[in-house]
Amino acid sequence: MKPRHKRFVFVAVALVGVGFSVGLVLYALRGNVNLYFTPTQVFNHKVPQDRSFRIGGLVKDGSVKHEGDGLTTKFVITDMYKDVPVVYKGILPDLFQEGKGVVAQGKMGAGGLMVAEEVLAKHDENYMPPEAADALKKAKAAEAANALKITGAENAVVAKQTAAPLAVPVAK
């Protein structure tokens, strides 16, 4: 083989390879990126149907209910502004607790009930999943904008309490 031909083979193989890899990465990215939404966005029907997404927020106090089979759990994820009911079948992580941050991944089911395939509540007990912290912040901003509409003093107190841990992000 002449050097010129050899170089041509190398370049051609390289081009095909690069094209193949870029295509592969783009293809894989397209199908497997989970967009993240806040409870308010989910409530406002911003979530695409039949597509897996992530939601972050707090597990609403008093909302965790275990079903008879011992494995299915229903709970509510809230950003202190809007609530989204979630059902999950499986064993919840150690740090899943009422009033603590949580991230759930799954699809929207019938009647506004989210069917979660995965529930995350990792790291230590002060840790707030970034998505959850973000949801609370956004909801608070929205709440401030709608401050006139809020009449119950209770709501404001709750919002203040939850705002406190946000000021100290603990990164382990």
Next chain:
Amino acid sequence: MIPELGHFSLIIALSLAISLGVLPILGAARNNAVLMSLARPLATGQFVFVVLAFAALAYAFLHNDFSVLYVAEHSNSQLPLHYRFAAIWGGHEGSLLLWVTMLSIWAVAVATFSKHLPDEMVARVLGVMGWIAVGFLLFMLLTSDPFTRLLPAATDGQDLNPLLQDPGLVIHPPMLYMGYVGFSVAFSFAIAALLGGKLDATWARWSRPWTTVAWVFLTCGVMLGSWWSFYVLGWGGWWFWDPVENASFMPWLVGTALIHSLAVTEKRGAFKSWTVLLAIAAFSLSLLGTFLVRSGVLTSVHSFATDPKRGVFILAFLVIVIGASLLLFAWRAPKIGLGGKFDVVSRESMLLSNNVLLSVAAAAVFIGTLYPLFMDALGLGKLSVGPPYFDAVFVPLMALTILMMGFGALARWKHSSMSELVKRVRWGFAGAVILAILLPFIFKHWTPMIALGLLMSFWVIASLIVSLQQRWSGEGPFIQRVRNQSLSYYGMQLAHLGVAVFIIGVTVVKGYETERDVSMNVGDTVNSGGYIFRFDGVRAITGPNYTAEQGHLTVTKDGKFVGVLQPQKRHYNATGMPMTEAAIDSSVFRDLYVSMGEPIPDSQGAWSMRVYFKPFVVWIWGGCLLMALGGVLAVSDRRYRIHSKKAALIAAGNRPVDGGMSTQGAAS
């Protein structure tokens, strides 16, 4: 007092590191023997003072000095002694100190084991390592001082994260860091060669054992991380494509490419520029890995905002290291030359494709890991990239890599004939295909992925047998022929066998595992993978710094007693944090895994449980261990000792060595 001494030691180490970064390199540029000879004592001095600082922090931890902020944040008086020591690297500041300690250990090792290298080279290599130490010491002293006092002192510490209270974690970070930091040696050799403008086969021979040793450590580190997540995280998985894991996997992929590329540079003098680029990339990714995991940027991009100094320093440091080395590369590389020529079908081209595929794989991991961070930082919304992305990219890339691997180990340098190669492997390949298609039927579950996985590993083993058969055949006594092959050849084959074992493990676990999440009453039984698990109830126990509920499960198979599994649900006293401690019955062909969920309300002692059957899962880590052992064999090769003297002589004579040493010794 002791913590302040530690702090001063760091400052002294910094001034020594600055001298190490300036004087010997200046000496090498001006050919001043006195300045160059300073390299070794300065590296030793830096080592002494960094180790003093490390000892000071260890002292503070072991003596529960909660007036030191870092100790108060990461330890507790109830914490057992060995975990108090491991808590040194339980957080950001201490991890950095561990990093610098490792760096000075490597620097002293280079200073000690480089007697045969020309003074110029030693001066430059240690000088570059000095600059890296300057960066890290400055970072520590300016933004992340582990010796900061807490006044008034805390009465007790906040405790080490329970997830980290585990024997695996005592050794995992040091191993990983030895690997990360070890690539700084390869990087320093590359930069030193660029500075000196002499990038030849001799350089590759010097750099190669160091790089292999670093790679061995990194392999062990990644393996330990995977093992740790299997038995500590309580989810029964061994790899999650978590950003933290990816951070250690990227340097491993590029490092693997680097050790193969170095082989070509040493043997054939080719790929010089590419090897240098890989050395730069491997170390840059190691830096990125350290910072990704420890800076908190993964937890939230915005954690940079809470301490902007850290974020800015990290970015500046990365930009300087990567930018400066690439600039130097662009400026010097054209002088390096291209080296030996080779044909389209040759061992060189096979190794080139291995390099490209591994680099592409690393790039794909990089994109998947950092894409969400970039999107978030640019305010384009939050998203996450799931494991399916990585699986979808990895399987085809690795299938190609493995295919090339089988041919690569058999092909000749410079020129090989495709038809001859095919002729040699056809029976092996046919056997691999038949076995891969038939075996899953015998195991009563056939999927394309299982067949593909088995095919890949059998193909590697087949090519290995063909290669051994060829090397061992010929005249004379068999044992003599076996001993005639070089250790580095056996090292390569052992590492490749490790890859095959690893693939078998992954394939069988993915294909035949049973994962059952169930709710169990006392006396209930569950069948998982043919094993019967009977739940006998839960009792309360007390550990050194936790209380726990301990389950008791009896496992039988076909009526025969197999074992007792006692998983725990712990509550740590200091933090109140719950922790699931899985119980695992491990053996060569299967692991039985049980972890406790939570008690079922309104029941009589029922619990939710994970009852998993994981066949061949230890093969995954066994494969990694074989790869690491292969690396150890390769660096034990005689030629690194015998030829180092000759190499030094040749280098002194300023003459590049012809790549073609004994082709019999040609390895990986």
